[in-house]
Amino acid sequence: MSVYTIVERDQLNAFLSHYNLGTLISYQGINAGIVNTNYFVTTQAGEWVLTLFEQLSCEELPYFLKLMAYLAEHQVPCPHPLADETNCYLRQLNGKPAALFERILCGQAVEQPTLTQCQILGTALGHFHIISPHFPLYRPNEHGPHWWKITAERVLPYLNTAEATLLREELRFQTQYQHMDLPRGVIHADLFRDNALFEGDKLCGILDFYYACNDVLLYDLAITINDWCTFPDGRLDEQRVQILFASYCEQRPLTAFEHEVWPVMLRAAALRFWLSRLQDWYFPRPGELTHTKNPVEFREILLSHINS
Ligand SMILES: Nc1ncnc2c1ncn2[C@@H]1O[C@H](COP(=O)(O)OP(=O)(O)OP(=O)(O)O)[C@@H](O)[C@H]1O
């Protein structure tokens, strides 16, 4: 269960007194999630999600909270943070930075997305990328090429010869590409199936913006397609790719150069998550509940891109 910080009723009442939400009716810890403490909160005014940030600092959080507000105000389905009486999204609760969000009241994560769900997600991501370059704040990608190198050095001693060769060669391959001429903006950077809630063909909400950063837009599409459009053996499901890709491009047509580097981007996106999963596998963070995801999945996705 992912409640790291227990919130007592009195503490929550004191916290809620800074918002205009009526009195507290009930609240309950949320089991899902790995990084933060989340509670569902019901007050007279409605249903909310309370997040206590376990890792991000007060200095880093305004980027994410203002981004979610900006996106929600520009028709991206995501939870809008609530402003307190001082018009601030961020407060402290039990020694942790904390914020309240609108609760998305429908939908759940899908494990095997349908073609229609892929199409709808592509449209939403394309729309996100149309508006995200105008978001005024900036945050670099902390999981970019510099991090790839450092993380590779950490995990290489644990890999067998074939994996180590694959990793070294992929890093060498990727260093040939600087991607200076590709369109950029804010990217979600982790839009996996477990970060979107669908009810049938309705995309109710996109969650978990805490990897968002400014980077190449095409890279975000590659991250998304690697997760949403892949068979368990790592091969892309061309039907799902085509429909997600086409609906994305209807919103934001790709440049000729983006089309050219698309295969490189799919490999870069696979490399990034192979590395983070290897790191979590061999260096689990103490005190963190580990729902460690299997690195092999992303090794296979990377291999499948290299061989296609
Ligand atoms: N605004 C919201 N409305 C409805 N449900 C939400 C909302 N925010 C979070 N949830 C629920 O809480 C769960 C955990 O949230 P989230 O994925 O953001 O967890 P986390 O620990 O912050 O991040 P991570 O997924 O990286 O572990 C989600 O899967 C979802 O079920």
Ligand SMILES: N[C@@H](CCO)C(=O)O
């Ligand atoms: N979506 C990531 C975990 C959270 O960053 C993965 O599946 O490896």
